[in-house]
Amino acid sequence: MFDWPGGSWQDTVRLVLTVLSIYGAIIWVALIFWVFRDIRQRTRDPIMQLIAVLLVLAGFLPGHWIYLILRPRQTLTELYERSLEEEAILQDLDDQKACPACRRRVRDDYLVCPSCLTELKEPCAGCGKPLDYGWLACPYCAREKAPAIAPGPAANHIEGAQDRASLGGLVRRSTSLVRRRGS
Numbered sequence: 001m002f003d004w005p006g007g008s009w010q011d012t013v014r015l016v017l018t019v020l021s022i023y024g025a026i027i028w029v030a031l032i033f034w035v036f037r038d039i040r041q042r043t044r045d046p047i048m049q050l051i052a053v054l055l056v057l058a059g060f061l062p063g064h065w066i067y068l069i070l071r072p073r074q075t076l077t078e079l080y081e082r083s084l085e086e087e088a089i090l091q092d093l094d095d096q097k098a099c100p101a102c103r104r105r106v107r108d109d110y111l112v113c114p115s116c117l118t119e120l121k122e123p124c125a126g127c128g129k130p131l132d133y134g135w136l137a138c139p140y141c142a143r144e145k146a147p148a149i150a151p152g153p154a155a156n157h158i159e160g161a162q163d164r165a166s167l168g169g170l171v172r173r174s175t176s177l178v179r180r181r182g183s
């Protein structure tokens with residue numbers, strides 16, 4: 001037998017075991033921290049967080065593998081980003097307008113519904129862009145709409161004016177009658 005360097009071989013084995021166990025303990029603590037941080041990014045449920053930490057605390061590496069298999073697939077940030085994406089998609093669907101008469105999809109620049117011929121917009125007299133019937137001026141070329149184009153209110157306005165004119169005539173006639181009688 002040759003001389004074991006540094007004393008007896010038992011001492012060397014003990015030294016190697018000590019180094020290995022310190023190394024293992026460091027990995028263990030690091031794993032626990034890692035899992036603690038990881039599970040907090042994936043769930044807000046304190047019981048789930050506790051179970052995950054206990055799994056690695058009791059199971060070390062095998063416990064960590066089990067955690068990796070069973071942990072929630074997406075982090076909370078990923079879930080949040082996904083919900084934002086879904087919201088954006090829903091918003092896009094909302095922006096695609098429907099014909100008020102037949103509910104078929106129409107584009108924002110359609111003047112009439114191609115399916116049921118409902119009038120949706122009117123072309124601007126200045127630049128030809130499609131305008132809502134409720135608008136008073138074209139937002140593209142700033143040209144004000146001619147009041148005669150708006151059908152409902154304008155017609156009412158003219159009727160009202162005629163009423164007032166005939167009413168004025170009546171009043172004038174009756175006052176002249178009164179004057180005649182008085183004189």
Ligand SMILES: [Zn+2]
Pocket residue numbers: 099100101102103104113114115116117118
């Ligand atoms: Zn339609």
Ligand SMILES: [Zn+2]
Pocket residue numbers: 124125126127128129138139140141142143
């Ligand atoms: Zn215009």
